Amino acid sequence: MSKSLGTLLFAGMLTMAGQPAFAEPVSLSDALARGQDVSPRIAKAKAELKAAEGRAMQAGVRPNPEISxxxxNFSGTGPYRSFRQTETTVSVSQPFELGGKRRARxxxxxxxxxxxxIALRKAEADLAYDIIVSHAELRAAEDRAKLADSVYARAVELARIAETLVDVGRDPPLTKLRADALLAEAKAxxxxxxxxxLSARQGLALLIASDDPELSAIAQAVPTPSALPADAQSLDERLAAAERDAASARxxxxxxxxxxDVTASGGVRNFRESRDTAFIVGVSIPLPVFNRNRGNIYAARASGEAAEAxxxxxxxxxxxxxxxxxxxxAAANERVSALSGAGLFQASEAARVAEIGYQQxxxxxxxxxxxxxxLTSANLKLIxxxxxxxxxxxxxxxxNAQ
Known part of the structure; x- marks a missing residue:
C-alpha cells in the first residue's frame, strides 16, 4: 500500500468523522423503499409516462376549423378608387382527415x-437489482473489513510473541522477520x-440518497423470487413487445x-354597391403527385423489422x-452450505490449537x-x-420481474 493511498484513506476517514451519522444501519427493505422514492431514474420514467399520457390525450383531437x-376591389383606380365597389367575403373552412389518420395516431x-x-416498471426493477447488489456488497465489505482488522490484531500479537521468543533465544531472528512481514501484509x-x-458505502448511499458517512447494512436475506409460469413473458420481453407494437402502429x-386530406369551406360574400349577398362553397384536395410519404412508410416498416428482431x-x-x-x-448455495459448516469450525479450531501450540x-x-x-481464507470464501x-x-x- 503506497503512502499516498494511506494518506488519502486517512484524510477521507477524518472528513467523514466530522459529519453527522444516522442512528441505525439500513436494512434491505428500507433501502429499497428509500431508493424508489428518491431515484432520478424513477422520476425520469414517471415523467416520460406523463408525457406519453399527454400525447395519447392529444392524439384523438380533430383539426381546428379556420375562419378567414x-x-x-378597393383603393384602386377609376370606379375602384373608393370603397363603393368593395366585395367582402367571410368564410369558414374545416379540414377532414382521410385514410384513418386520427385512429392511427x-x-x-x-x-x-x-x-x-412498462419502461417505468423496468426502471423500478433495475433499481431494485442495483440496490440489492449494493446492499449485499456493503455488507460483504463490512465483513471483510472486520476480518482484516481481526487478522491485523492477530498479526500484532504474533509479532509480539515472536519478538519475545527471539529475545529469550528460543527462536532464531528469522522468526521475528517473518512475523514482521506478516504484520505488514495484514496492515496493508x-x-x-x-x-x-468506503467505495461500497458510497455506492449504496448514491442509490438511496443518503449522506450518512457511517452508512452500514443490516444483514438481511435477499428474498427468493417466485418462478414465472412457462408461458409468462419477462419484463424485458414485454418491453420489447410493446416497442414492436408501437412500431407496427407507426x-x-x-x-x-x-x-x-380534404378541406371544405363555406362563407358569405357581400357586394357593397348593390348591397347584395351570396354564398360561396369550396373544396380543396392536394394532388399526391410528388409527396406520397413513401420514404416515411419505408422507414417505419424497417423500424418495425428492427423491433421484431x-x-x-x-x-x-x-x-x-x-x-x-x-x-x-445453485452453485452459491452449495458453496455457502459447504463453507459455513464443519469446514469453518475445523479451520477455526486448527488456528486456535496452532496458536496455543506455538506459544508452548x-x-x-x-x-x-x-x-x-x-482460517482467513475460509472466512473470505464464505463472505x-x-x-x-x-x-x-x-x-x-x-x-423474473413482471
Missing part, C-alpha cells in the same frame, strides 16, 4: 403509453478492506399520412440470463501462519459465497 375574411399514442408504463490488507468499504400512421433477441437473452442466474444461485513450543511459526491463513448468492438472487429476481 377577404376584402376586394391514437393507436401509436396508446402503444407508446403502454411502452412508457486492512487498509485495502477499508478502501473497499407503419399504419405513415400509410394513413400518405392519403390526402429485438424482441427475438430479448427472448434469447432472457432465457440465458434466467438460466445463468439459476445456475449461479510445540509448533513452528510457519505452521501457525498456515493455520491462520487457512464471497454469500455475496455471490445475493447477486444471483438479485439477477434471478430481475430476470
Amino acid at each position: 375574411a377577404e376584402v376586394e 391514437k393507436e401509436v399514442a396508446a402503444a407508446e403509453r403502454e411502452f412508457a408504463q 490488507e486492512s487498509l485495502r478492506a477499508k478502501a473497499q468499504l 407503419v399504419r400512421l405513415a400509410q394513413a399520412e400518405g392519403v390526402p 429485438q424482441l427475438a433477441q430479448t427472448r434469447l437473452d432472457t432465457r440465458f440470463s434466467r438460466r445463468d442466474a439459476e445456475l449461479m444461485l 513450543g510445540k509448533f513452528t511459526l510457519i505452521e501457525l501462519i498456515d493455520a491462520q491463513e487457512a 464471497e459465497a454469500e455475496l455471490d448468492r445475493a447477486r444471483a438472487l438479485a439477477a434471478l429476481g430481475r430476470a
